[in-house]
Amino acid sequence: MESYSTSELNKVIRGSNRATYDTKTIHTIIDAGFIGHVSYVFEGTPICIPMAYGKIGDKIYLHGSLKNRMLSSILENEQMSMTIMHLDGLVLARSGFHHSVNYRSVTLFGKATKVEDDKLKTEALKCVIDQMIPNRWDSLRPMTEKELNATLVIEIAIETASAKVRADGAIDEKSDLELPVWAGVIPIKQVAKAPISDQLLEDTVQIPAHVKDYYVKNKN
């Protein structure tokens, strides 16, 4: 599938020149993060909550406590949605009207189902941890049965999605170009600082390759 189908649900109306339904673009944006905002409705009020996610193929995995209100709600609802956004820059134009931001965002839609199978549950939790920091899972002790039983894992098969991407300079009115106003872009990036070892760490435990790799890749 090269692109997601569009309907009234996911079709981008405002700023449609920045919209795409291209599958590869959408998955690249999802893969670039590990926290998205999941929406639900509580007694008539829509609310969204930031959640860590993992992805295997076209399926998104969320996890939480068995009693998590949001997760319970999306399991009950016919359809859920989730938004992932990366901020890439402040776009400072010569007029307030044309100020903007550079960003990559995806809103995906699907139905939430509970993962019951312990093997898939474990794989899903692995992909959530490795989405946060690649290759982490294999350095950890295995999950206990008690932990697995205390964890609710939700699978969302992506049914459709849309992305919006802005990666451009300031776009001003022609009549404003000669104004003595500075215009341009301030790039924004999410970076990692040097890892801080736990105070209770055994002296013999060194910072492992996957943590060093993450830091080196994300420090600038």
Next chain:
Amino acid sequence: MESYSTSELNKVIRGSNRATYDTKTIHTIIDAGFIGHVSYVFEGTPICIPMAYGKIGDKIYLHGSLKNRMLSSILENEQMSMTIMHLDGLVLARSGFHHSVNYRSVTLFGKATKVEDDKLKTEALKCVIDQMIPNRWDSLRPMTEKELNATLVIEIAIETASAKVRADGAIDEKSDLELPVWAGVIPIKQVAKAPISDQLLEDTVQIPAHVKDYYVKNKN
């Protein structure tokens, strides 16, 4: 008011030890950002959209096109909510179960109303721009009447809110402390890179103080 009132709507159940309703904490978290996720419902599906915001006192301002589906929806609904989150670190524990993130987040609730008065509309747009980068607005040409008429401005009087803050190391099972697994925190920060001047900028226009200040304050 020292803290927001709690009800079923905003009371944090999961991880309640990390929750606060303290007004000052909540406003500090809001002030530290300029993009939040606003939730709405489209034909039964809850969706959230990242939006720039400004704040004057206890009021949040959003803006968009007159035909913005999300803004129209929150104007119709009795109550809206918005979530603002700052990611501060990856918390890597000795077990997958205790992995977490450090963060500051706020979910605020209120009723959206349309701002009709041109003076307040202009003040609201100023505060949205200055929330993104302080002292920007005063360097710009004034809004035109045409621009003002093409812009929908929404005011949300914050009725209640909750914050969750995690700023801690890994919290592991005692029985895991002697495992040969590295644990600790990788701090995460959103930083600014050097400003890039617009290609069409007049030669005489230098990078102004408010842009330099923003860069210096946020580059590390």
